[in-house]
Amino acid sequence: MEVKDYGLSRVSGRVLDGPTNPMVTPLLTDLYQFTMAYAYWKAGKHQERAVFDLYFRKNPFGGEYTIFAGLEECIKFLANFKFTEDEISFVCESLAGSCEVVQLLETPLLNLVNYASLVATNAARHRFVAGKSKMLLEFGLRRAQGPDGGIGASKYSYIGGFDATSNVAAGKLFGIPLRGTHSHAFVSSYMSLDEIVEKSLRSSDGSSSCEDFVSLVQTWLNKIQWSNSLRNVFGETNQSELAAFTSYALAFPNNFLALVDTYDVMRSGIPNFCAVALALSDLGYKAVGIRLDSGDLAYLSFEARKFFCTIEKEFGVLGFEKMIITASNDLNEETLDALNKQGHEVDAFGIGTYLVTCFTQAALGCVFKLVEINNQPRIKLSEDVSKVSIPCKKRCYRLYGREGYPLVDIMTGENEPSPKVGERILCRHPFNESKRAYVVPQKVEELLKCYWPGSSGKAREDLPPLKDIRTRCIDQLELMRPDHMRRLNPTPYKVSVSAKLYDFIHFLWLNEAPVGELQ
Numbered sequence: 001m002e003v004k005d006y007g008l009s010r011v012s013g014r015v016l017d018g019p020t021n022p023m024v025t026p027l028l029t030d031l032y033q034f035t036m037a038y039a040y041w042k043a044g045k046h047q048e049r050a051v052f053d054l055y056f057r058k059n060p061f062g063g064e065y066t067i068f069a070g071l072e073e074c075i076k077f078l079a080n081f082k083f084t085e086d087e088i089s090f091v092c093e094s095l096a097g098s099c100e101v102v103q104l105l106e107t108p109l110l111n112l113v114n115y116a117s118l119v120a121t122n123a124a125r126h127r128f129v130a131g132k133s134k135m136l137l138e139f140g141l142r143r144a145q146g147p148d149g150g151i152g153a154s155k156y157s158y159i160g161g162f163d164a165t166s167n168v169a170a171g172k173l174f175g176i177p178l179r180g181t182h183s184h185a186f187v188s189s190y191m192s193l194d195e196i197v198e199k200s201l202r203s204s205d206g207s208s209s210c211e212d213f214v215s216l217v218q219t220w221l222n223k224i225q226w227s228n229s230l231r232n233v234f235g236e237t238n239q240s241e242l243a244a245f246t247s248y249a250l251a252f253p254n255n256f257l258a259l260v261d262t263y264d265v266m267r268s269g270i271p272n273f274c275a276v277a278l279a280l281s282d283l284g285y286k287a288v289g290i291r292l293d294s295g296d297l298a299y300l301s302f303e304a305r306k307f308f309c310t311i312e313k314e315f316g317v318l319g320f321e322k323m324i325i326t327a328s329n330d331l332n333e334e335t336l337d338a339l340n341k342q343g344h345e346v347d348a349f350g351i352g353t354y355l356v357t358c359f360t361q362a363a364l365g366c367v368f369k370l371v372e373i374n375n376q377p378r379i380k381l382s383e384d385v386s387k388v389s390i391p392c393k394k395r396c397y398r399l400y401g402r403e404g405y406p407l408v409d410i411m412t413g414e415n416e417p418s419p420k421v422g423e424r425i426l427c428r429h430p431f432n433e434s435k436r437a438y439v440v441p442q443k444v445e446e447l448l449k450c451y452w453p454g455s456s457g458k459a460r461e462d463l464p465p466l467k468d469i470r471t472r473c474i475d476q477l478e479l480m481r482p483d484h485m486r487r488l489n490p491t492p493y494k495v496s497v498s499a500k501l502y503d504f505i506h507f508l509w510l511n512e513a514p515v516g517e518l519q
């Protein structure tokens with residue numbers, strides 16, 4: 001039975017579904033959030049209006065950008081924030097007390113944003129290296145950190161610029177395009193062409209039927225083998241592989257894509273694939289392409305492309321050379337970069353382990369800090385300057401320069417006037433006195449958008465569809481100056497505060513920090 005329902009899910013007149021993962025409940029938090037909440041309540045502080053900042057201090061992967069992701073799940077979580085009787089009893093048993101709200105949000109909100117932003121950024125970095133024109137497929141479900149890691153990886157890789165996922169559940173949940181190729185097990189499961197019983201295939205326009213597609217494939221393999229340009233290039237191909245390809249083509253004549261590395265890419269996989277693709281072409285079907293999953297992907301992609309060009313010329317099958325070449329096998333930013341440097345003919349990359357596990361950086365360090373209570377700004381000091389929090393409820397803007405690039409982000413106090421186009425504004429490093437710059441923005445973009453005004457009574461705004469979020473992410477990254485984006489030692493992107501906020505931070509700092517005594 002639900003005993004405490006804040007009625008949030010109906011704030012905008014509509015009921016909002018809960019988080020994608022039903023495990024995301026108010027109990028998905030650290031115990032100390034409950035003890036803190038209880039202590040606030042005991043002290044009579046539970047009605048005080050608090051402002052927290054959720055932010056990270058350092059961009060991941062040695063880069064200069066981070067893609068914020070996870071907001072939708074946070075809003076769904078907040079909108080359905082309620083305790084069941086059973087949950088309350090459990091907390092009371094663990095705590096011997098009662099509790100209050102905002103402190104309880106720290107852990108789940110960080111949980112929902114940290115991995116989401118990390119994997120979206122990881123995906124964007126892979127996209128940056130692969131280039132705009134390549135198709136990027138997320139293949140990581142089998143290697144992801146549990147079911148939620150798998151679903152999250154698919155959703156946020158898509159936001160970060162991947163084109164599709166192999167994860168069917170994510171396709172259904174979020175409408176992400178689904179893609180898949182062909183597996184080794186299917187190829188290995190065949191032993192000979194005799195296993196193919198149903199051999200007939202109707203032509204693509206339905207006007208005729210080929211009664212023995214297997215023989216047609218064999219005829220084509222023979223023709224390729226004895227053609228002028230390919231004579232002596234390969235000998236006997238693996239017949240079990242040929243059987244697997246033929247059988248797969250009979251099942252999916254419109255979507256024939258073959259995994260060609262099970263036995264030998266150039267001596268078997270590619271000639272077998274071409275024989276089946278040419279037989280399909282006779283019946284009006286257009287094969288899709290191949291996947292390479294081992295060996296030197298640059299070299300093999302060149303060789304495969306050459307083979308396709310030869311076939312196109314030799315047999316006059318228009319467009320054959322454009323066959324899609326997909327590559328996979330432990331790909332990551334480094335291997336993509338190496339492939340680019342060597343040159344390659346790959347059109348699509350399937351990326352799993354390194355993408356979804358965020359292999360090069362295990363976590364993003366988002367934190368959640370109190371910056372104001374009862375309209376009183378608060379600060380958290382630290383010996384480590386980068387860990388000093390920036391007090392006050394704030395606004396945040398991106399200032400663009402003459403060449404259209406973002407120059408700097410600036411935070412101001414909530415009630416300060418916003419920066420104006422054409423008006424000079426002083427941007428200051430929050431902690432380093434000597435780092436400051438005047439900026440005359442050509443465009444000002446407010447970055448912090450409030451989807452849920454909360455206590456103001458205004459309705460909750462819908463988030464844009466996932467596809468639009470993805471487009472915005474891709475467009476924003478395109479705007480960045482290239483030196484901020486490069487992989488090795490990128491130029492730091494500046495994040496600043498207004499002069500007024502700078503003065504206030506330092507005033508508060510001096511106020512809160514005890515003066516030492518030397519003896």
Ligand SMILES: Nc1ncnc2c1ncn2[C@@H]1O[C@H](COP(=O)(O)OP(=O)(O)OP(=O)(O)O)[C@@H](O)[C@H]1O
Nearest residue numbers: 293294295296297298299329330331335338339342
């Ligand atoms: N041209 C290339 N330049 C740089 N790295 C490459 C290139 N081609 C492939 N790679 C990478 O090299 C690694 C090759 O993996 P590995 O040494 O395990 O061999 P394999 O091809 O997977 O062999 P196996 O047939 O045993 O699966 C993969 O991580 C792959 O992404």
Ligand SMILES: O=P(O)(O)OC[C@H]1O[C@H](OP(=O)(O)OP(=O)(O)O)[C@H](O)[C@@H]1O
Nearest residue numbers: 139293328329330331350351352353354
């Ligand atoms: O390599 P990843 O980036 O993780 O991408 C997914 C991999 O998963 C599949 O094979 P799997 O790794 O299961 O088997 P294999 O290594 O024997 O090919 C697929 O063939 C890819 O190689």
Ligand SMILES: O=C(O)c1cccnc1
Nearest residue numbers: 139166179180181182350
């Ligand atoms: O469709 C594929 O080729 C695929 C999907 C997941 C993992 N490896 C390959």
Ligand SMILES: [Mg+2]
Nearest residue numbers: 328329330353
């Ligand atoms: Mg593998």
